[in-house]
Amino acid sequence: MQNRPLVEALKRSRHYGLYEATFERLIPFLESATPSELFRINAAELADGLQIAKDDVRDFFLYGTADGIFRLSWEFHCPHCNAVPDFKHNFGEVKGAGFCPLCDVNFRNVLDSNVEVTFTVHPAIVALPPSIEEEYRSAMIEAVKQNSYSMPDRFLSGMDCLHSAVFRELFGEEVLSAEESLGIERASLLFTDIKGSTKMYSDLGDTVSYNVVRNHFKILFRDIEAEKGVVVKTIGDAVMASFRSPADAIAAALRIYRDFRAERLDPAGHLEIRVGVHTGPVIVVNLNDRIDYFGNSVNIAARIQGQVQSHSVGFSKEIFEDGAVRQELRRFLDQQSAEGEPVDIMHRKTELKGIEGQFDLYFFKDRA
Numbered sequence: 001m002q003n004r005p006l007v008e009a010l011k012r013s014r015h016y017g018l019y020e021a022t023f024e025r026l027i028p029f030l031e032s033a034t035p036s037e038l039f040r041i042n043a044a045e046l047a048d049g050l051q052i053a054k055d056d057v058r059d060f061f062l063y064g065t066a067d068g069i070f071r072l073s074w075e076f077h078c079p080h081c082n083a084v085p086d087f088k089h090n091f092g093e094v095k096g097a098g099f100c101p102l103c104d105v106n107f108r109n110v111l112d113s114n115v116e117v118t119f120t121v122h123p124a125i126v127a128l129p130p131s132i133e134e135e136y137r138s139a140m141i142e143a144v145k146q147n148s149y150s151m152p153d154r155f156l157s158g159m160d161c162l163h164s165a166v167f168r169e170l171f172g173e174e175v176l177s178a179e180e181s182l183g184i185e186r187a188s189l190l191f192t193d194i195k196g197s198t199k200m201y202s203d204l205g206d207t208v209s210y211n212v213v214r215n216h217f218k219i220l221f222r223d224i225e226a227e228k229g230v231v232v233k234t235i236g237d238a239v240m241a242s243f244r245s246p247a248d249a250i251a252a253a254l255r256i257y258r259d260f261r262a263e264r265l266d267p268a269g270h271l272e273i274r275v276g277v278h279t280g281p282v283i284v285v286n287l288n289d290r291i292d293y294f295g296n297s298v299n300i301a302a303r304i305q306g307q308v309q310s311h312s313v314g315f316s317k318e319i320f321e322d323g324a325v326r327q328e329l330r331r332f333l334d335q336q337s338a339e340g341e342p343v344d345i346m347h348r349k350t351e352l353k354g355i356e357g358q359f360d361l362y363f364f365k366d367r368a
Helices: 004-012 016-032 043-050 054-066 132-145 158-162 165-171 197-204 206-226 246-262 296-307 323-338
Strands: 070-076 086-088 097-100 105-108 115-121 182-194 230-235 238-243 273-287 290-294 312-316 343-350 359-366
Touching: 004 016, 016 043, 016 054, 043 054, 043 115, 054 070, 054 115, 054 158, 054 165, 115 158, 158 165, 158 182, 182 197, 182 206, 182 246, 182 290, 182 296, 197 206, 206 230, 206 238, 206 246, 230 290, 238 246, 238 296, 246 273, 246 312, 246 323, 273 296, 296 312, 296 359, 323 343
Parallel strands: 273 312
Antiparallel strands: 070 086, 070 115, 097 105, 182 238, 182 273, 230 238, 273 290, 312 359, 343 359
């Protein structure tokens, strides 16, 4: 076994118990991988080839990176020639602006478009040939000259990495500098709020209400993570979360709707949770040393939540017209009807504060 030091290091690592199942399925690759296969590992392609969930493979390498077994690289592809003119090992060092000397052009780094995350075995574990990086760069430059260099069809994007609870836990201190921002072409955003929370604090007192809010956060966080989302921040008793797809966001919203319908948080009883969902472009920034999102899409998602009148979910036309969302909604409506609690999807034109023009709002309403 040519890579015994790598396999043994993974078995000894402090996070081994968290990724053991994935590790067992990766053993054939880890034991036999050539030096070139341990350089710039594409976690998405590896997951496809071994028929393992991409997120499980991603988190395996993140744990391994935290344990000093792999090195993570944020690679910035030029949108014109697809080459990688620069990379960073730490997210805190990532820059919003890039420059390609091969094309002599400036470009903007977009996490779900031209930012690829790869992993390379750490030199302290397995020493790769010193020439391997230079050979890769020479081959890349030659391919660019022949207009044949391209990004892989499947790759782990920067957005995939940010939407990992493991990344947030292990590398949460890695934030952009206060002057930097990165783009995301399409993030699906979810906002929640408790209807009547002010009255709850007045009726039950601060201490009891705080405990209710804390327990409600546990349910929200569980439902968000169950649908591959991440909590961006809490604002009082409200939550902002981000997802990679509209279907994941609406699936989390449906979980929240059903769970708070079913569960009492005494002495408050059943909480009415208002949820707003929207999808669109955002920018990623550093706010108070935490990863945060800004932009018009964020404002719209928050305004939608504010339009919801009771325990319900509101969402935009962009969410409603997504094909995978339609499938989620159909399953939800069928399930509600089968359980004797039918729900209708309503539509109305409305105005959102700070947003120009009429807005198409969709929301749930209990069938009379």
